[in-house]
Amino acid sequence: MSLASREALASARERLDALADNTAVDAAKLAEELAAVTALLDREVSLRRVLTDPAQSGEAKAELARRLLAGQVGEECVELVGGMVRSRWSRSRDLVDAIEELASGADLIAAERAGDLDDVEDEVFRFGRIVASNPELRAALADKVADRRAKAELVRELLGGRANPVTERLVLRLVTAPRGRSLDGGLNALSKLAADRRNRMVAEVTSAVPLSDQQKQRLGEALATLYGRRVHLNLDVDPEIIGGIQVRIGDEVINGTIADRLAEASRRMAG
Known part of the structure; x- marks a missing residue:
């Protein structure tokens, strides 16, 4: 704009x-x-x-x-x-x-x-992860020529009774009326909008193993100090990063994974 x-x-x-x-x-x-x-x-x-x-x-x-x-x-x-x-x-x-x-x-x-904003924010993020990991589901939901009612029914099958009604409504509108947006882009926009509602930033945190409550608290406090505002953590686990964590906030990536360090060491040796 x-x-x-x-x-x-x-x-x-x-x-x-x-x-x-x-x-x-x-x-x-x-x-x-x-x-x-x-x-x-x-x-x-x-x-x-x-x-x-x-x-x-x-x-x-x-x-x-x-x-x-x-x-x-x-x-x-x-x-x-x-x-x-x-x-x-x-x-x-x-x-x-x-x-x-x-x-x-x-x-x-x-x-x-209703006190459900955190749940909605997390559910939108989780739904995005499910879509990202399932090419067939993504194709079905993003199909531009598919019947809107069929796509709406698929969303209801996936979320009905399992997610907050607000989450279901948001995803339904995005899927049935994308208005030129990609599914991934639309879900990311919804996640950011939910975070902005609480005046927070969204950090996508990927770790090799689940973080403890104490680790999550320390990470949240460190990021809040760094960025000067509250930061909501969307957590994901990926054993392929070997160890450490990767934090993505918008276009910025803070990478502290062992896999990344090994890759950097390999680049230096090759050079």
Whole structure:
């Protein structure tokens, strides 16, 4: 996103957070409504262009959004979308991407209120690992020509009754309406969004053997000191790294594995 769209998205996030402070707002219902608006604007290219047209006043665009959505979704959703179309967007598609993010954010607010945000965050990560390790499953879920209902049923078979309902809803929307994203990329984005909800960074930690509770606590404290904010640990075990740990935060990798040291020693000897 360009600067204008990033600023508009930041404002929309603040408005969503303000709504989240009102416990009378049904966050799960708001998520469903925002997802419906996302689907509408994704289909109606001309409509989203009108709603992001810089030649039109913000009030005129907000009034158009209200006329279209009133009676179809709740007042909170109407006001949220109205505020977004008042902002300036560099591309019409950025508006749709932002509404979709807010739909996921509203679902995460519902999980947070229920005390389930950590569970949802972990389940999204674990589901991503399962998909990454199963090429046939990934192909089935990412198939662009497959029937959406069939893919939705597959997700329900995998997660229904085994995962938090919020996790299931997030994954269902991603699988049935990827909107050009890869499955892996979409799951990573959801994981980051959940972490941001708690103002934390996500560290993917791979070790040769499971870490003890004390090791996890020490690692979390060390990373928090290093990055100046809380860090959530997504833990994975891979015996092939032999020993030590590998920590990935975004594009940065902190590698302390024995396998990596052996590889470095081999490179030096070869040189």
